[in-house]
Amino acid sequence: MRVLVVDDDPLVLAVIEEMLGSRGYEVTGAGSADRARVRLAAKRFDILLIDVPMVRLCGIELAREVRAEGTPILVMPAGSDVAAQAEEAGLPFLTKPFTDEALAAAIDRVLAGVD
Numbered sequence: 001m002r003v004l005v006v007d008d009d010p011l012v013l014a015v016i017e018e019m020l021g022s023r024g025y026e027v028t029g030a031g032s033a034d035r036a037r038v039r040l041a042a043k044r045f046d047i048l049l050i051d052v053p054m055v056r057l058c059g060i061e062l063a064r065e066v067r068a069e070g071t072p073i074l075v076m077p078a079g080s081d082v083a084a085q086a087e088e089a090g091l092p093f094l095t096k097p098f099t100d101e102a103l104a105a106a107i108d109r110v111l112a113g114v115d
Helices: 010-021 033-042 059-068 080-088 100-112
Strands: 002-006 026-030 047-052 073-077
Touching: 002 010, 002 033, 010 026, 010 100, 026 033, 033 047, 033 059, 047 059, 047 100, 059 073, 073 080, 073 100
Parallel strands: 002 026, 002 047, 047 073
Antiparallel strands: none
C-alpha cells in the first residue's frame, strides 16, 4: 500500500515513516503541501496522511483539494481545537500523539470507508 505522509515537522515525519515502513507500507514523505502536490502529480497513492496545522497552507485545505480528486485522506491534528476543525470539515482524523497500532487501525477504517 502506497502512503503519502505530509508533515512539516521533520522529526514527526520521520517517526511516522518508520512506523508505517515497519508495517510494510510503501511510504513517501513530504515536508510541505507544495511538496505533497508535486508527489501527487508524479505518483498515485492509496491514502494520504496530512498534518494539521502546517506552515503556509492548512492541512485541511490540502485535504479538501485532494479529497475532490478521490484519494482517501486521514488528517493528523495535534490538539482538540484542530481536531474540531477536521470534524467540522467532515474529514477522518487521528489526534497526535498516537501509537503505530492506532495509526494502522485508522488507516484501515478510512480505506474501508468506515471513518
